[in-house]
Amino acid sequence: MRIASAKIKYKENVIPEMKKIFGYTNDLAVPRIEKCVINVGTGKISKETEKIEEIARSIAEICGQKPVKTKAKKAISGFKIRIGLEIGVKATLRGKRMWNLIDHLINFALPRTRDFQGIDLKSVDDNGNMNLGIKEHIIFPEISPEKVKNVFSFQINITTTAKNKKEAVELFKLLEFPMKQ
DSSP states (O other): OOOOHHHHHIIIIIHHHHHHHHOOSSGGGSOOEEEEEEEEEOGGGTTOHHHHHHHHHHHHHHHSSOOEEEEOSSOBGGGTBOTTOEEEEEEEEOHHHHHHHHHHIIIIIHHHSTTOOOBOGGGBOTTSOEEEEESOGGGSTTSOTTTOSSOOOEEEEEEEOOSSHHHHHHHHHHTTOOBOO
16 A cells, blocks of 8 residues: 555645744644445335445445444434434444545545635634535545446545544645635
8 A cells, every 4th residue: 555645745745834923842742534434224224234335345446445324323203213223334444444534535536526616715724624515425446437327425424533613624624725815
């Protein structure tokens, strides 16, 4: 597995620039990305195991590791959910896989998104974490659109060590995330 260009960019460009902007004296004080979590809620198709398996295969192709199937902890009769029913798929990425996902997201997936205007600043919360909703999973180059039977949407949560929103937004801008102005 090759080293992602986002990680090289972080070490060579982002750390010195963040030290200059925020006055950090130590490289380890600079905010960094801890993990990325990809989450898919299966919702109405939770009883259709074939579609859930297809979603799990697609998430595995996107992130490079096998996802975990999440199960319901509580029964909710209004949604026809019982305890133990598989209601989603998630994958938590750290290290090389996380940087590869970020690299693919910035350079390939987001530019392929239909009518993409940039990531809204509202998607970064006050704790410095970014939450992105992806409407079509076929924007990733690992997915072959001809083989896909069902297009699904999913969420990507990028967790950082930033102390506030201002630091996180600056971190994402320096990593060249396409942010709205």
